[in-house]
Amino acid sequence: MEKQLAGETMTPVERQVAAWLAGVFSLRMLGLFMILPVFALYAEHLNGSTPALAGLAIGIYGASQAVFQIPYGLLSDRFGRKRVIYAGLVIFAAGSVLAAVSGSIWGVIAGRLLQGAGAISAAVMALAADLTREEHRTKVMATIGVSIGISFAVSMVAGPLLNSLIGVSGIFWLTALLAFGGIAVVRFLVPDPQDERLHRDTQPVPAQFMRVLRDSQLLRLDFGIFALHLILTATFVAVPHALKDLAGLPPARHWEIYLPTMVLGMGLMVPFVIIGEKRRKLKQVFLGAVGLLTLAELALIGFHAGFWSVGVAMLMFFTAFNLLEATLPSLVAKMAPPDAKGTAMGVYASTQFLGAFCGGAIGGWLNGHFGLSAVFQMAALVGLLWLAVASTMKNPRYLSSYLLNVGPQADEAAAARLALTLTGIRGVAEAVVIADDGVAYLKVDRHALDEAALLAHSVTPAG
Known part of the structure; x- marks a missing residue:
């Protein structure tokens, strides 16, 4: 991460920018993630639903997010950061409303596709860069990154709880309200930038795409984030069914699995992050996390019918997932050329969302044709392939x-x-x-x- 200049501190405005833009990110990511642990069961009651279409609905947002992620950032250079953010959040809200009112699986698929099309991440990052000095920019980006992680953790618990209170359609309505809340935050609480310009540390530069795509080390990391979110989405195509139908846990109580395993997983990953960074064992920790993720999927293959066995497997899963979510961006930052970090992160983010799409689509199809075990088997095979790819990665320079x-x-x-x-x-x-x-x-x-x-x-x- 960028090192703070000696004697400098963030201004109150910079601290407020970090907090409010992290909040905008959180509101949007909550809307995307809250249905992850509950939608597979909700989809059973939609007209025309099949397991394959349910999986597609879960992951389809990733396809449009991957397509529009980088273009929105480039458009914000031309039309202004806030205008693009407003447009993206309106599109996201429209998709949420469409999903909320739809009684058919195809309507929800269309709504989720529209949600993903409101891809404001790059524009928000660019706005944050416009409003902060170079020496403090990484602290702002880190705040935003932490907010995304917290949003994911909260979503795993809030999704099942809210589902029992307002249902999945209510969650979609809440998501639309959160999007308009994000618009209000950007409009009234985030300052207007005096100068909007290109920031190579946070924004993609089209001329650098081929340079980044030819870098075999960065491509290994791009495959890694693709695999991680494919496995994540595919797992949640199947786990809600396993908990309800095989472990006998009602959907309203699924949080009893997700809350302790997520909290413990976040705690368990901290010492490994410290070992990786401080003791310069990042590659070893990284490979261990990929191996643990794969073991979690192997455990789910054979033991997804019991409450406690699923709980242990999910603890392994969340520990590995949280650790990989923390280390992958660090590895990208270490390996990217100094003036192409924004481009490298843009490609990385796009492959992340493409992985979510593939995980939902493939996981749903396998569930429909071969059952839950096939979903976990596929995820385990992807994990083994990732382990083979990652093992050839160079040791990162600790710069x-x-x-x-x-x-x-x-x-x-x-x-x-x-x-x-x-x-x-x-x-x-x-x-x-x-x-x-x-x-x-x-x-x-x-x-x-x-x-x-x-x-x-x-x-x-x-x-």
Whole structure:
């Protein structure tokens, strides 16, 4: 992550931007995730529903999200961040209403597809970058990232509880209200940016797509997030049925499985994150988490008919899932070129949502034709394939991204000379200076960095 400049603190406005935009993200992700643990059972009562179509409805949002994720970010450069965010949230709300009022599975599929089309993530990230200084941007992005993780955890528990109170259609209505709440937050609480410009650390740059797509290490991580969300979505095509039909747990009580296993899983993953980062064992921890995820799916194959056995398998699942969700973005940041981090993360996010789509569609089809065990078998096979792919990954360099405001340069030659100078500073491994951006994109060793020498080149030195 980017290192904070010495002596600098976030301004109240920057802290508010981080909090409010994290809230907007959370409201939207709650709407997407809350139906994950409950929809497979709800779909049984919809006209025209089949297990395959139910799985498609669960994952279809990922297809449109993957398609529109990057274009929305590019459109926000042209039409303004807030306008694109408003449009995306309105589309998301419209999809939620369509799903709420639909009595047929096809209507819900259309609603979920429309929900995914309201893909505001890139535009929100760009707005956050516009409103924060370079040296604090990662803290803002980390706040948003944490909010997404919390939203997922809350959704696993809130979904079954709300289902017992207002039903799945009520959850869709609530989701629409949350979207309009997000619009109000952006309109009245988030400041208007004075300058909207490209930020290579948070936004994709079309000219860099091929560079990122040719990077075999980044492609391994893209496959990883694809596999992770395929397994996640496929698992929740099947687990609600297993809990209700085989373990005998009514849907209103499914939270009794999800709450303790999710909370314990989040706690258990923390020491492994510390070991990976502090002791530089990230690859080993990463491979162990992929192996644990695969073991969870293997356990579900043979033991998905019992309350306690499902509980143990889900504890393994959530521990591995939370650990992988935390380490994958860190690995992308470490391996991406310093000036192409935003592009790498954009491709990564798109493959994540594509994985969710494939997990729902394939998982639903397998459930309909071969039963629940086939869904878990497929997920386990994907986990084994991922383990094979990940085992060939290079050990990551333990470098942090570091942004330095150096001011606009006279030309590219001057930018190249400055980059060469910065590379000569102790602890700086890579430096790229874009003349027009006025920003130096660096990869640094935090433990060896001569920050005082680096700050001498900043146009906003600490003080």
